[in-house]
Amino acid sequence: MAETQTETPVEQTVPGRTRWGVFTAILAVPTLVVAGLIALLVAWLFTDDSVDTGVRKVSCAEAFAYGGAKPPTGARDLTCVLEAAQDPRYEARFRLRRAEVSAWVAASYPEGPGLRTVQCGGDGIDACMNQGPVAGQSASVQLEITYDSPNWSVVQFVAFTP
The missing domain is CATH 1.20.5 (Single alpha-helices involved in coiled-coils or other helix-helix interfaces)
Known part of the structure; x- marks a missing residue:
């Protein structure tokens, strides 16, 4: 095959x-x-x-005037802001010589309670003052003073409508 x-x-x-x-x-x-x-x-x-927090810088004359005071002479590092919520709240922070703080408070609020060193509310606060609205003022004022050094104080000024 x-x-x-x-x-x-x-x-x-x-x-x-x-x-x-x-x-x-x-x-x-x-x-x-x-x-x-x-x-x-x-x-x-x-x-x-960033979110608009409603906090903006304002002139310090405006902030102090709202609380019935004048900016202290000799203040350093002066910054002022306005928290624009339902009611305005002005805040000022500055440094002032320790010896001048009491005189400025007495001149700004001659009928006020004056500074106290007890019941100031926070740790590290050496003196404070709460001033309610008085004749001619529309705002309450809170002051908190912290001694920054032997010669200087840091002052927190808050003026608000109660």
């Missing part, structure tokens, strides 16, 4: 698609998601998300 040889036909290779396109598409989706999250994080970090 004659043997017939079976030949395997040679496959022709035709350039075509590979699986790299599918692989790239699968990797592209998580990469884009991560890149989008990073872009959102960067945008969140660099945007101004």
Whole structure:
């Protein structure tokens, strides 16, 4: 018998698609998601998300006048703000020589209770005063004095409508 040889036909290779396109598409989706999250994080970090607290700087003459006083002469580091809520609340903070604090308080509030050294409410407060509204004034005043050094005091002045 004659043997017939079976030949395997040679496959022709035709350039075509590979699986790299599918692989790239699968990797592209998580990469884009991560890149989008990073872009959102960067945008969140660099945007101004401050909230208006209603606190603004004002002239100290205005703040003290609301409480029926004048700014002390010789005051240092004087800063004044207004908390504009339903009722205005003025705050002033300054440094004044210890020897001049009592004289300024007495000149500003001659009919007031004067400074006291007991029942001042907070730790580290060396003297305080609470002045309710009196004739000609629309605001109550609170003073807290802290001795900063042997010569200087830090004074917190608050004038508000009760």
